[in-house]
Amino acid sequence: xxxxxxxxxxxxxxxxxxxxxxxxxxxxxxxxxxxxxxxxxxxxxxxxxxxxxxxxxxxxxxxxxxxxxxxxxxxxxxxxxxxxxxxxxxxxxxxxxxxxxxxxxxxxxxxxxxxxxxx
Amino acid sequence: xxxxxxxxxxxxxxxxxxxxxxxxxxxxxxxxxxxxxxxxxxxxxxxxxxxxxxxxxxxxxxxxxxxxxxxxxxxxxxxxxxxxxxxxxxxxxxxxxxxxxxxxxxxxxx
Numbered sequence: 001x002x003x004x005x006x007x008x009x010x011x012x013x014x015x016x017x018x019x020x021x022x023x024x025x026x027x028x029x030x031x032x033x034x035x036x037x038x039x040x041x042x043x044x045x046x047x048x049x050x051x052x053x054x055x056x057x058x059x060x061x062x063x064x065x066x067x068x069x070x071x072x073x074x075x076x077x078x079x080x081x082x083x084x085x086x087x088x089x090x091x092x093x094x095x096x097x098x099x100x101x102x103x104x105x106x107x108x109x110x111x112x113x114x115x116x117x118x119x
Numbered sequence: 120x121x122x123x124x125x126x127x128x129x130x131x132x133x134x135x136x137x138x139x140x141x142x143x144x145x146x147x148x149x150x151x152x153x154x155x156x157x158x159x160x161x162x163x164x165x166x167x168x169x170x171x172x173x174x175x176x177x178x179x180x181x182x183x184x185x186x187x188x189x190x191x192x193x194x195x196x197x198x199x200x201x202x203x204x205x206x207x208x209x210x211x212x213x214x215x216x217x218x219x220x221x222x223x224x225x226x227x228x229x
Contacts, residue, residue: 046223060217096163105151107218
């Protein structure tokens with residue numbers, strides 16, 4: 001059974017870079033037709049897609065975050081990562097890593113991890 | 120953040136029916152299928168409905184979905200206390216090349 005586990009700091013200072021990694025188990029990033037991505041939910045707000053990556057490294061980013069976000073994949077470790085730079089309090093959210101299907105709203109979710117931006 | 124519009128809340132007494140609407144646009148719901156997710160705080164969202172009206176194995180038939188034009192809806196019949204959760208619609212957006220989600224609806228069983 002597929003499991004996605006987010007890891008990374010729970011507290012990031014303003015203007016710094018938020019970095020999270022998603023470890024995939026029970027399934028392989030390589031050789032599948034799935035995309036791998038990040039979705040976040042700020043407190044008391046709805047869900048928002050951040051971006052996705054295919055095993056080849058092809059990326060798709062939400063235009064609202066494109067200038068600050070980078071997603072990478074390491075197929076040898078079966079994991080993928082998120083970097084979001086120049087963070088502000090508005091980036092405080094629960095961050096979910098996810099397995100996605102391109103062209104579909106189908107999502108397999110990780111448990112989520114809360115990242116707080118504060119000095 | 121959220122592109123699809125849902126009412127913030129819905130409620131009913133046990134056994135009643137609750138309906139949640141989801142409004143989008145031509146680039147998302149108008150062109151693509153809709154999924155619904157049930158979300159309990161601190162847990163991963165759970166797929167309730169996929170491809171507009173299909174229930175995954177294990178989801179009770181009390182949950183049903185429909186879509187018309189640029190809107191979709193989720194109906195929960197025979198409300199139970201265990202249905203108290205946040206519900207989100209989702210659709211692929213052709214302009215974004217990514218999924219978009221609803222604003223979320225909190226269901227309360229009175």
